[in-house]
Every structure is written in C-alpha cells, then in structure tokens.
Amino acid sequence: MAKSSTLRRRRLSRRLRELREAKGLTATRVTAEARKRGKGKWSRGKLTRIENNEWVRPSVTDVEALLDIYGVTDPEERQAYATLTKEARNTGWWVGYSDVLGKGAYVGLELEAASIRTYEALVVPGLLQTEAYARAITRGHGVTNDADIERYVEARMARKQILAPGASGPQVWAIIDEAALRKIPENIRDEQIRYLLDVQRPTLRVQILPDAAGLHPATAGSFAILDFQDDPPVVYREDVMAQLFYEDPVEIAHCEMVYRHVQAAALSVPDSRAFLENMLTK
Structure with missing residues (x-):
C-alpha cells in the first residue's frame, strides 16, 4: 500500500502533542523554550498550528527542537521521528491536481x-x-x-x-x-x-x-x-x-x-x- 504523506503529517502532529501533554508543558512554555534555544523560528501560535496539523511540509529542524525540549534522547525513537517527518514531507500524486483538488x-x-x-x-x-x-x-x-x-x-x-x-x-x-x-x-x-x-x-x-x-x-x-x-x-x-x-x-x-x-x-x-x-x- 502506498504511504500517505497526509496521514503521516496527521500522525506526527498527534504524537508531538502527546509528548508535550505527557510532560505537562503548555504551548506557551514550549514556544518560549524553543526561542531561548534558538533552533528554528518560533512565532506565536506556531506550536498550536503544528499540533493541529495545519502545516504543509513539516520542518525537520522544528521537530528536532521539540524532541530536545521533550527529552526524547533514545536514538531509535529519534530516528523513528526523523523517518516520520521525512515521509510527512513527501508529496502525493494529487499535488499535480491542486488546481482542482x-x-x-x-x-x-x-x-x-x-x-x-x-x-x-x-x-x-x-x-x-x-x-x-x-x-x-x-x-x-x-x-x-x-x-x-x-x-x-x-x-x-x-x-x-x-x-x-x-x-x-x-x-x-x-x-x-x-x-x-x-x-x-x-x-x-x-x-x-x-x-x-x-x-x-x-x-x-x-x-x-x-x-x-x-x-x-x-x-x-x-x-x-x-x-x-x-x-x-x-x-x-x-x-x-x-x-x-x-x-x-x-x-x-x-x-x-x-x-x-x-x-x-x-x-x-x-x-x-x-x-x-x-x-x-x-
């Protein structure tokens, strides 16, 4: 079965939200921490858009920054997120029909x-x-x-x-x-x-x-x-x-x-x- 980048983005958004909630962190606190670390550009509301799957091509840098903040250090787990992010960035055949779809x-x-x-x-x-x-x-x-x-x-x-x-x-x-x-x-x-x-x-x-x-x-x-x-x-x-x-x-x-x-x-x-x-x- 072909892999759907749409489904992968949805899955990535959900898992990142679950990681934040498991740590008991607010979106505001995570955004402030991301800004302090200086990894990627973090505007107000960006994390909410990420967690609501309101992105088109997930940023590898943004995902890595969130994993750092959430304390995800296991190499295999981080690699799984890297693979998921890569798959979520792919484009499907329907992109060629964006004028009608x-x-x-x-x-x-x-x-x-x-x-x-x-x-x-x-x-x-x-x-x-x-x-x-x-x-x-x-x-x-x-x-x-x-x-x-x-x-x-x-x-x-x-x-x-x-x-x-x-x-x-x-x-x-x-x-x-x-x-x-x-x-x-x-x-x-x-x-x-x-x-x-x-x-x-x-x-x-x-x-x-x-x-x-x-x-x-x-x-x-x-x-x-x-x-x-x-x-x-x-x-x-x-x-x-x-x-x-x-x-x-x-x-x-x-x-x-x-x-x-x-x-x-x-x-x-x-x-x-x-x-x-x-x-x-x-």
Missing part, C-alpha cells in the same frame, strides 16, 4: 484508509463514479470550460486506483440515497447503475436508502468515516465552502451511531442490488 487532504487520507464507510444523499460517491457521471457532476457544479472539466474527471478517476484489482485498498461500504440515483442524467443512468452493480465484491458493498425509509438520522447531509490500521478514525464532510474533518472521539462515536441507524434503515445488500437492477432500462 486543492490541498487534497481527503484524497491523502483515502489513500491509506483501511475502510471507508460513506453515506451520500445527493450524488454517487466519488470512488464509485463513472467518467460520464463525473463529467456530468462537474458541469452541474458550474464548471463550463472543457479543459477544466477534464482535469476534474482525471483526478476523480485517479482516486479510483485504490480500488483497482490487486490493489490493497480500503474496504468500502457505501449507502446511497435513492434521491442520488434519480438525479443521474437519464442518458448515462444505465451505465452508472451497471457500474454500481459490477464493481461490488466482498470488500466493496452498496446499500440503497429508499425514499420509503422516510426521515432518518443523516438528513443533515452526507459524510464519510475513514478508519486506519494504526491511527484514529476521521469523519469527513464537505459543504459549498469547505472540507470539514472531525477527529474528536465524541464526534466520531456520534457519527458512527448515525451511520449504524442509516445502515439499518437502508435496504439489505441483496435487496439493494435488486433495486438497482429494477432501475435499469428494460
């Missing part, structure tokens, strides 16, 4: 997720979109330039490589609202629905949440829960203004409960397949 924060996490559980209210999940549907979605978002549209589609298709045959990608469980299926343009609906049927396997399942289910706990909108082998889970949501990530254990637990309720309200996997098959043009 921005920082690619979600894509970077998606790359190394062990499992992805997603509920989509209005669109088919990105990993399960055909090229034609991805193109239609992009036009629906108001993009009119053909070259820009193709950039979006290329990036979307590149994301799907984690699900390619033989790839050690994540297990995926997708719950798709019936409303999302009905919004697929008629001229490409059959192709997209056939893809949802054909792509399924033991590690990739689709459930349909029918209109008949009525109101449910996820009426507030779509979200995805990403689980990792060696890191805490993340909940991802997006709106017209921003990508939102939730990592607090209480928030994670709430979203997992909501997902379980929605999953229970959805059709079973076999019934969902029958539902999709019935939508195909006879």
Whole structure:
C-alpha cells in the first residue's frame, strides 16, 4: 500500500502533542523554550498550528527542537521521528491536481484508509463514479470550460486506483440515497447503475436508502468515516465552502451511531442490488 504523506503529517502532529501533554508543558512554555534555544523560528501560535496539523511540509529542524525540549534522547525513537517527518514531507500524486483538488487532504487520507464507510444523499460517491457521471457532476457544479472539466474527471478517476484489482485498498461500504440515483442524467443512468452493480465484491458493498425509509438520522447531509490500521478514525464532510474533518472521539462515536441507524434503515445488500437492477432500462 502506498504511504500517505497526509496521514503521516496527521500522525506526527498527534504524537508531538502527546509528548508535550505527557510532560505537562503548555504551548506557551514550549514556544518560549524553543526561542531561548534558538533552533528554528518560533512565532506565536506556531506550536498550536503544528499540533493541529495545519502545516504543509513539516520542518525537520522544528521537530528536532521539540524532541530536545521533550527529552526524547533514545536514538531509535529519534530516528523513528526523523523517518516520520521525512515521509510527512513527501508529496502525493494529487499535488499535480491542486488546481482542482486543492490541498487534497481527503484524497491523502483515502489513500491509506483501511475502510471507508460513506453515506451520500445527493450524488454517487466519488470512488464509485463513472467518467460520464463525473463529467456530468462537474458541469452541474458550474464548471463550463472543457479543459477544466477534464482535469476534474482525471483526478476523480485517479482516486479510483485504490480500488483497482490487486490493489490493497480500503474496504468500502457505501449507502446511497435513492434521491442520488434519480438525479443521474437519464442518458448515462444505465451505465452508472451497471457500474454500481459490477464493481461490488466482498470488500466493496452498496446499500440503497429508499425514499420509503422516510426521515432518518443523516438528513443533515452526507459524510464519510475513514478508519486506519494504526491511527484514529476521521469523519469527513464537505459543504459549498469547505472540507470539514472531525477527529474528536465524541464526534466520531456520534457519527458512527448515525451511520449504524442509516445502515439499518437502508435496504439489505441483496435487496439493494435488486433495486438497482429494477432501475435499469428494460
């Protein structure tokens, strides 16, 4: 499995915060100590940004300074942090699509997720979109330039490589609202629905949440829960203004409960397949 620099930055931020908390030090005190030692430039709020994973390429000098302050002297442990910092500084393939993906924060996490559980209210999940549907979605978002549209589609298709045959990608469980299926343009609906049927396997399942289910706990909108082998889970949501990530254990637990309720309200996997098959043009 490819290593995600996004996940490595998140891990590095968390571990540095845990080191500080274990020493009982405040961010203000650590910043003052770093300034006194004169290793790196330490502006007000810098440590908070580091611990909140609000950095792009972690500084080796900054990490070494923090390890010194926290009393990390074991050579093997310091080397592990040096390796983690190096991996966190790498750039992923999505950097080449920064014009359409921005920082690619979600894509970077998606790359190394062990499992992805997603509920989509209005669109088919990105990993399960055909090229034609991805193109239609992009036009629906108001993009009119053909070259820009193709950039979006290329990036979307590149994301799907984690699900390619033989790839050690994540297990995926997708719950798709019936409303999302009905919004697929008629001229490409059959192709997209056939893809949802054909792509399924033991590690990739689709459930349909029918209109008949009525109101449910996820009426507030779509979200995805990403689980990792060696890191805490993340909940991802997006709106017209921003990508939102939730990592607090209480928030994670709430979203997992909501997902379980929605999953229970959805059709079973076999019934969902029958539902999709019935939508195909006879």
